[in-house]
Amino acid sequence: MVGISHDTDQRILEQAMNMIRENGEDQLSLRKLARAIGLTTGAFYKHFATKDALLRAVTQLLSQREEAEMAQVLGQITDPEEKLLVMAAEILERFEADPHLMHFLFFNPAARDVLKVEPGQFGFYDQVIQLIKDVLRKRGITIDPQILFIQLWSFIQGYGLLIDSGITSYDPNLVRKTLKDLLEVSND
Incomplete structure (x- = not known):
């Protein structure tokens, strides 16, 4: 019975993600979700x-998937700053390609609690924090990684919202300059 329950849980999660991807979290109806499966x-x-x-x-499943996808994308890159840039680029490009799902991943109530949970609950968050620690170590910057995380995440989320809203489109040069500026300010 456990296998059947787990299979049903997985089907529910997959269908919920599909419905969020198509119409956004606000349009997710549990009645329609249940009926669909x-x-x-x-x-x-x-x-x-x-x-x-x-x-x-x-949110946790999406976080795990983002973590796995980013690990694959970043696997061949050795420089932590370049990894951070590539990660930011990937996230922001996904805001253009998959706006509802990315908006959900970043802004739903569970995602907003990411700073309040124990490590291991949101793998993607843990991955980003480790990458920030690597960048800080490389540059010899001794600030709390949470500070740079909040600065970086504020930029990515805000820029992602602008992209999601159609106000602007992704510009890799802006991301590179902003990250460079954040690191320079953190180094002071």
């Missing part, structure tokens, strides 16, 4: 007690 609403709640529990599980 052949469950009653009551049966759905045996797998996820609340919509918040479902959204947290989707």
Whole structure:
């Protein structure tokens, strides 16, 4: 029975991600989600007690996938600053290509709690923090990695929202200059 339950959980998560990708988190209806995978609403709640529990599980799964995809993209790069630039570029390009899912990953309630959770719950966040630590170590900067994380993430999220809203499009030169400026200011 455990295998069937896990399989159903996975189907629910995959369908929820597809529905978020297509229409955004705000349009996610649990009734429609349950119906799409052949469950009653009551049966759905045996797998996820609340919509918040479902959204947290989707966020964690997306975080794991982002972590794995970034590890693959960054695998051949040795310089931590270049890795950080490539990571920022990947994230921002995804805001153009997959705006609803990226908006969800960065701005849903579970994602907003990322700074309050223990390491290991959001693999992508842990990966970014480690990369920031590597950059700080390389440059001999002795600030708390959370400070640079917040600065960098504020830029990426804000720029991502501008891209998501169609106000601007991704500019790699802007990202490179902004990261360079953040690192220079942190070094003072």
